[in-house]
Amino acid sequence: MYKEIKTAETYHVPVLLDESVGGLNIKKGGIYVDVTFGGGGHSREILSRLDPTARLFSFDQDADAEGNIGEPDERFTFVRSNFRYLKNWMRYYGIDHIDGLLADLGVSSHHFDDAERGFSFRFDAPLDMRMNKRAGKTAADILNTYDEQQLADVLYIYGELKNSRRIAAAVAKARSQAELKTTNDLLKAVEPLFRREREKKDMAKMFQALRIEVNHEMDALKEMLHAATELLAEGGRLSVITYHSLEDRIVKNVMKAGNPEGKVVQDFFGRVETPFKLVNNKVILPSDDEQQRNPRSRSAKLRIAEKK
CATH class of the missing domain: 3.40.50.150 (Vaccinia Virus protein VP39)
Structure with a gap:
């Protein structure tokens, strides 16, 4: 075959x-x-x-x-x-x-290594995260349209992030000034909330939560x-x-x-x-x-x- x-x-x-x-x-x-x-x-x-x-x-x-x-x-x-x-x-x-x-x-x-898909915080890329690129909301859509409570719920339930409310508030504040379009836009908005010793683990959890929500x-x-x-x-x-x-x-x-x-x-x-x-x-x-x-x-x- x-x-x-x-x-x-x-x-x-x-x-x-x-x-x-x-x-x-x-x-x-x-x-x-x-x-x-x-x-x-x-x-x-x-x-x-x-x-x-x-x-x-x-x-x-x-x-x-x-x-x-x-x-x-x-x-x-x-x-x-x-x-x-x-x-x-x-x-x-x-x-x-x-x-x-x-x-x-x-x-x-493959998905993490494809810089254009936005699955990883290692690359500055469009906030997409769709497994099926033909349909559905992107991570950018979620970050820019969900209200603070919805965002906090996604981050807490799917990412098990204890500071989900603070992260959601930081996202809301950042998007009020400019739409979040790339992974770097997101990281700039929330980076101060992650402790240095857990930074990579917690960022991975945040990206996991968004990916799970994007792809249901x-x-x-x-x-x-x-x-x-x-x-x-x-x-x-x-x-x-x-x-x-x-x-x-x-x-x-x-x-x-x-x-x-x-x-x-x-x-x-x-x-x-x-x-x-x-x-x-x-x-x-x-x-x-x-x-x-x-x-x-x-x-x-x-x-x-x-x-x-």
């Missing part, structure tokens, strides 16, 4: 590759979905374990990801779409069940997991890599309780009613060797569950 691609240079080295794909317990002739195609590393590994009768559908809303598709393969279908529309696309392709789904929820190093990441994750729960056949596997506590909590709750809120429902005998059974009771973490080779993996956690 694929020509040789320098994934590490164009996107990123796949995190927990063997563990996440191995966790799918692949049937050679099964139907699988990789909802985060990116550089194509996980998809390539899945395809290497499939026979000619199998199917793999890989999603990515970023047009740049299409550059990582190689030679045509009848087993492979690329879907240029947000994974929140998983159910609609499977219906479109006539698929009523799948045998496994893999999600690597981390933002690729939590809502999209909940919708995708709900669709995956419905689509997975009995014995089908869900293999998900998370990178921060917000998304990890949602994934853990869905796997343990069957819903994003973690609301436990018990039957007459006190057994928890959930569509899944956990394959790994403890999260799987990257080895020390992988963390040394691939710094992006250091905050990664893998959870795997099987449909009952």
Whole structure:
């Protein structure tokens, strides 16, 4: 299917590759979905374990990801779409069940290294942060139009920043004088509020919060997991890599309780009613060797569950 691609240079080295794909317990002739195609590393590994009768559908809303598709393969279908529309696309392709789904929820190093996208405070760039450059509000739109309370909520909930109100107030003051258009405009407005010893960590949290809001990441994750729960056949596997506590909590709750809120429902005998059974009771973490080779993996956690 694929020509040789320098994934590490164009996107990123796949995190927990063997563990996440191995966790799918692949049937050679099964139907699988990789909802985060990116550089194509996980998809390539899945395809290497499939026979000619199998199917793999890989999603990515970023047009740049299409550059990582190689030679045509009848087993492979690329879907240029947000994974929140998983159910609609499977219906479109006539698929009523799948045998496994893999999600690597981390933002690729490609996005952080693309100075024009505004994902990182390392570059002076337009405040964009959209995964799909064709639609939706940009980070600049949010920073210039949300009221102070809305901004503070975004920064506190998605960035877990304790001084979110002060940051929001600083943004409001700065934009009253001139519209915030670039990452440097934002940094100039808020930099005095970050303590030197935590500056980079807290700025990363601020950019994370804006990126999550721009791309509606939590809502999209909940919708995708709900669709995956419905689509997975009995014995089908869900293999998900998370990178921060917000998304990890949602994934853990869905796997343990069957819903994003973690609301436990018990039957007459006190057994928890959930569509899944956990394959790994403890999260799987990257080895020390992988963390040394691939710094992006250091905050990664893998959870795997099987449909009952």
